[in-house]
Amino acid sequence: MISPQRFVETxxxxxxxxxxxxxDSLLKAFSQHVMAxxxxxxxxxxANEGAAVGVAMGHFLASGRPAxxxxxxxxxxxxxxxxxxxxxxxxxxxxxxxxVGWRGQPGVKDEPQHVKQGRVMVPMLEAMEVPHTVxxxxxxxxxxVVKSAVSTALERRSPFxxxxxxxxxxxxxxxxxxxxxxxxxxxxxxDALGAVVAHVPVGAAIVSTTGMLSRELFELRVAAxxxxxxxxxxxxxxxxxSAIALGxxxxxxxxxxxxxxxxxxxxxxxTLATIGDIAPTNYRHVVFNNGVHDSVGGQPTSIGSVDIPAxxxxxxxxxxxxxxxxxxxxxxxxxxLAVEGPTLLEVQVRPGARGDLGRPTRTPRxxxxxxxxxxxx
Numbered sequence: 001m002i003s004p005q006r007f008v009e010t011x012x013x014x015x016x017x018x019x020x021x022x023x024d025s026l027l028k029a030f031s032q033h034v035m036a037x038x039x040x041x042x043x044x045x046x047a048n049e050g051a052a053v054g055v056a057m058g059h060f061l062a063s064g065r066p067a068x069x070x071x072x073x074x075x076x077x078x079x080x081x082x083x084x085x086x087x088x089x090x091x092x093x094x095x096x097x098x099x100v101g102w103r104g105q106p107g108v109k110d111e112p113q114h115v116k117q118g119r120v121m122v123p124m125l126e127a128m129e130v131p132h133t134v135x136x137x138x139x140x141x142x143x144x145v146v147k148s149a150v151s152t153a154l155e156r157r158s159p160f161x162x163x164x165x166x167x168x169x170x171x172x173x174x175x176x177x178x179x180x181x182x183x184x185x186x187x188x189x190x191d192a193l194g195a196v197v198a199h200v201p202v203g204a205a206i207v208s209t210t211g212m213l214s215r216e217l218f219e220l221r222v223a224a225x226x227x228x229x230x231x232x233x234x235x236x237x238x239x240x241x242s243a244i245a246l247g248x249x250x251x252x253x254x255x256x257x258x259x260x261x262x263x264x265x266x267x268x269x270x271t272l273a274t275i276g277d278i279a280p281t282n283y284r285h286v287v288f289n290n291g292v293h294d295s296v297g298g299q300p301t302s303i304g305s306v307d308i309p310a311x312x313x314x315x316x317x318x319x320x321x322x323x324x325x326x327x328x329x330x331x332x333x334x335x336x337l338a339v340e341g342p343t344l345l346e347v348q349v350r351p352g353a354r355g356d357l358g359r360p361t362r363t364p365r366x367x368x369x370x371x372x373x374x375x376x377x
Contacts, residue, residue, distance in 0.1 A: 001170040002135075002142045004033035010143050011068055014150035016097060018059045020044040021052045021070035022267075026101030026164055028297040030070065032172035035299060045299060047266040048239065049075035053082040053159075056096040066153055070099040072296070073121050073163075074114060074236060078267075083159055084128060093157030097149050099135075102163045112364055113210075113236030125161055132161035137168045178300040179351040180291040187326045189288050189349040190216045195329040196259070196286055196347065201337070204255040204284075205375060206231045207245040209264045210238045211295035212353045213288060217259065218360040229374040233360055233367055239267030242275065242285065249280040249341075252375065256282055262289040262303040269311075275342050276316025283342035285312070290351045298351055312344040324348040 007030065008019075019042060023031050034043045046052040049071040056067035071079065079098075087094040104110045104118020125132045131152055136142045145162070153160040180186065187195075193216050200206065208214040214233040221228030232248075234241040242265070245258035265272070265287055275283060287308055292298045309320035319339040323332040329347065336343045360367065 001137055002139050002168060004030045004169050004172050005037070006139065007142065007146065007169070008033060008037070010146045011097065011150065014147050015154070016066055016068050016150060017063070018042060018044070018056070018065075018067035019070065020046060020055045020059075020067055021099070022046060022049050022072070022075055023293045023296045023299040024070065024072035024075075024101035024103075025296040026072070026103060026166055027070055027099065027169070029169040029172040030099070031297055031299050036172070045293075045302070047302065048268065049078040050082050053079050053087060053096070053098075057082070057087055057092070057094045060094050060096070066095040066097060066150060068097045068099055069159075070101075072101045073103055074117050074238070076100065076117075076121075076124070080128065083130065087159050088129075089156055089158045094159075095153035095157055096159050097146075097153055098130075098159050098161045100161055100163050102134075102165055105165060108166055111235065111359070121163065130159055130161055131156065132163060135162045135164050135168055137165070178292050178298060180289065180304070180348055183291070183350040186290075186324055186348050186350040188352070189213060189290060189294075190220075190354065191326050192288060192329065192347045192349050193217060193259070194220055195326045196333065196345075199330050199333040200257055200284075201255060204230070204257055205248055205252070205371075206257045206259060207241050207248065208233055208259040209241040209261045210234050210236060211261060211264075212357065213259060213261055215357055215359055216353070219358060227370070229370040231367075232371045233364075235360070235364055239264045239271075242271045243268070245285075246271065246275050246278065246280065246283065249283045250278065252282070254282065255284055255341075256280075257284045257286065260285060260287045261294075262287060262291060262308075263293045263301045265308070266301055266303060266306070272312060272317075273315040276312070279316060279318075279342060281340040281342075284336065285317070285342060285344040287344065287346045288349055289346050290349045292351045294351055294353065308346040309344065312342075317342045317344050319343040320345070322346040322348060
């Protein structure tokens, strides 16, 4: 394995002086190091991967120096447009190093939503004509590859992708401690989720966001002896649960509830405006806000600079409020249901999850088939 500290030093020695991206579990040790050791002006976490490429491009325009963009390979889709239509040598020609956590790498067991993306990762980069290589886990080899990647990016005026396999980075020292102010007094997401679900009217369809929340919802149903067949667990496609719920609400009469997260909300905030514009009266939006990217290491989101209810109201939601106490969840939902949708409730929670939290035992396709059958009965 390689040291995150030495990796950052090597990239810096090669001329990179900005790190920008979206956190990934395979890059957790790297993220912990840059969060703990680099000043704010040298490290930015963006709402989505395409924005990270844009920041890297602006940095080069201003300084003439390349940035390092980091992301999970499931987020490459968000980055393809700016990589090919802006940074590519045939357009503006902007050098940058792109550090990609290779989830679903062939031969490495992973969650179902990562398998296809991992299998097509290399062919996808080849089709994009982006130079790429695997970051070696041997320290000496890694230093050589990193220096070559930066020099190639500069010479070609092109992005250069370094694919990071599981276990490449040594664990970083220390832990991240971020979240909302006063997080210690807030309820856990799991307790808050249980309180919300207990007040969702019978027969409503639920779309839950990717990550820990969907895993907690699945286990909550199992513990209660329920099928959970009216829950659509969005295990991939971070940030798109609200759009899936919008598509549902646009086509059915019954209530549709989107159980969202702060990082997911920020990733594709524009969907809020679409929801407010279309204004489905049966749309109920609950955002569980812990201020961090919980599923990939606890790195902070930018939600601290956002008044979520005010944002929702500004784009056309008919009711929006915040609750930070499980005992008040029922009262808040009653107020929400007294108003036609779209409505939004922000539920503030503390970061973290149970150490023994499991994963859904149904495949995504099995979950979809059960969900569709339940909706049409």
